[in-house]
Amino acid sequence: EEYSNAQGTRWNKNIITYRYLLYTRDLPRSTVDFLLETAFRVWARASSLTFVRMHSHNADIMVEFVTSDHGDLYPFDGPRGTLAHAFGPGLGVGGDTHFDDDERWTTGKTGFNLHVVAAHEFGHALGLKHSRNPESLMYPTYKSSRGASLLASEDVANINTLY
Ligand SMILES: CNC(=O)[C@@H](NC(=O)[C@H](CC(C)C)CN(O)C=O)C(C)(C)C
């Protein structure tokens, strides 16, 4: 995992679209919608970005729950290990976010908290890189103890440096 404070590419717009393609069976769809929507809102509150949900056609950030080899160059690895990944801003696969459906996705402290993981992934989808600071949402290792205020001050600074 490369560490970098110099954030990478960015979207050249402030209104970013997203679309849910495939869901997990671990949670009701309405719960998944809520957890992902509030993960977008974490970034919207900290920046000038607006997120608009699409129900058809191509959106900037296409979101799906998949397992193992799923058509990109980064197959998932079964339970535990890598939980999810997201591509940085750009056309086509750019921004797309994949969750490993061999994980147990939850709303709380057991399994893996979908809201927390999604907020990290959407940080990548917006162009943020990993941080060495364990308090940062962009730290590369999952922490079930991450509190309600997901973003560290450096996360807010970085998203506002980028947009
Ligand atoms: C429990 N497993 C882990 O902590 C694993 N880390 C992840 O799956 C990262 C996502 C977390 C931070 C939500 C992968 N990543 O960076 C995606 O953008 C390993 C550290 C084992 C790779």
Ligand SMILES: [Zn+2]
């Ligand atoms: Zn990451």
